[in-house]
Amino acid sequence: MTRKQEIIDTAKTLFRERGYKSVSMRDLAKVIDFKAASLYNHISSKEEILAEIVLDVARYFTHEMNIIKSLNVDAKTQLEGVIKHHVDLTINNPEAIAILNNDWMHLEGKHLEDFKMMRDTYENDLRSIITQGIEHKEIAFQNIDIILFSLLSTLRTLHLWYRKRSDLSENDLKKDITDILLKGILVKS
Amino acid sequence: MTRKQEIIDTAKTLFRERGYKSVSMRDLAKVIDFKAASLYNHISSKEEILAEIVLDVARYFTHEMNIIKSLNVDAKTQLEGVIKHHVDLTINNPEAIAILNNDWMHLEGKHLEDFKMMRDTYENDLRSIITQGIEHKEIAFQNIDIILFSLLSTLRTLHLWYRKRSDLSENDLKKDITDILLKGILVKS
DNA sequence: GTCTATACCCTGATAGAC
DNA sequence: GTCTATCAGGGTATAGAC
Known part of the structure; x- marks a missing residue:
């Protein structure tokens, strides 16, 4: 599984639970043990x-x-x-x-x-x-x-x-x- | 109609269109020609x-x-x-x-x-x-x-x-x- | 590819003048 | 009851070191 896919899969879980607008890039990064800035090496927004x-x-x-x-x-x-x-x-x-x-x-x-x-x-x-x-x-x-x-x-x-x-x-x-x-x-x- | 009711009615329209999390108190205030701070005289949060x-x-x-x-x-x-x-x-x-x-x-x-x-x-x-x-x-x-x-x-x-x-x-x-x-x-x- | 640092803007909410 | 000013925090995203 690529890093990008891992980000998307994690986002799927969080977005479903709390809604897209309520999940921040920092929240998302924390789950996969990243800093928010690093996400942007894999996705553009x-x-x-x-x-x-x-x-x-x-x-x-x-x-x-x-x-x-x-x-x-x-x-x-x-x-x-x-x-x-x-x-x-x-x-x-x-x-x-x-x-x-x-x-x-x-x-x-x-x-x-x-x-x-x-x-x-x-x-x-x-x-x-x-x-x-x-x-x-x-x-x-x-x-x-x-x-x-x-x-x-x-x-x-x-x-x-x-x-x-x-x-x-x-x-x-x-x-x-x-x-x-x-x-x-x-x-x- | 009380001011409070006016705020709630306006919120109903905006929340429905864009979702609760996407509507800011400033957005809400703007529609009824208020400053955001003034809303707090009528509602607590x-x-x-x-x-x-x-x-x-x-x-x-x-x-x-x-x-x-x-x-x-x-x-x-x-x-x-x-x-x-x-x-x-x-x-x-x-x-x-x-x-x-x-x-x-x-x-x-x-x-x-x-x-x-x-x-x-x-x-x-x-x-x-x-x-x-x-x-x-x-x-x-x-x-x-x-x-x-x-x-x-x-x-x-x-x-x-x-x-x-x-x-x-x-x-x-x-x-x-x-x-x-x-x-x-x-x-x- | 990940990090730290940070830019820049928006958020909900409060203080205090009028 | 409304305003201006402001706070403290959090939002997305970028720059640049490593």
Whole structure:
């Protein structure tokens, strides 16, 4: 692991616990037994650390969504795929998801622009899947935005709950979350 | 409106937009055409402003939950009541809900303790309602914590979505949210 | 690549004149 | 009750020795 990666990993933990704005470069340096000035040999600014954390996850979500879109399967299967990769990421990188949720607003300039673009594209792609599901009568409930909102609310805050209930196996979690999110949406078959 | 209330109302807007830690007392003072020092004639610290905002909402939720518990109605009706007062508060005080979600961790001492106590009590009350619903066969899905999590995730982040879709009437929002949250949980009748 | 020293600015908060 | 002046501390970041 490079020094830069060590800095980012440490920042992930601290940013999640206390929030980006509440963690100083001195705090960060202390954890890895450095002086704050030394951090700047590996990163160019505090905001760069935030951007690496947040944009990395955002790119991952974008990538996964593109795979799902390319599969040419029905809406239900696509939604299952979306839920699956949210759960995967929640388990493998909960800090990054928490930071993305809470501190994306502290990105600056092009980082902020890129983030918003990826987020909006992701939401639009998901909306398209839902619309398709309604057209093909796979989805019963008619209000597209409410479905979109309800799905994303649950998936984006999953990390808060997995923390308390990490005794749940990955597979059980996937099954239960998929059940509760889709059974209310899908036409009973 | 007292001066103190004016300060708190202004803080609500700023804290929501930029986060508690990113808003300085000078920022706050500037908006209401004050010098920062003058704020301290009305409030004793920055954290007191946060506490007033957050604990106010927390007390409101606690109060509403106590009313619902006292009603002696079935679980479905109780859940509808919970959803209703979340929607009410989202429409009437979205800033406070956003700040509660994002910045409660910056409360200190007794304020922090009180907040956590009220939050935990609320979650336990809601869990009891769900448990009761399962026992009385009103609720089909069996995993109590997943139901609790899914409900609260959606209700707590409703403010993010109402902002974008404030064209929705209050009643339509209540109906649609109640539908999507309960139809997946309740036994088809 | 890490350190010490430090620049420069912003922070919450207080003292005391008016 | 508002102001000016100020304090003590902490923020990000850089310069330059080693």
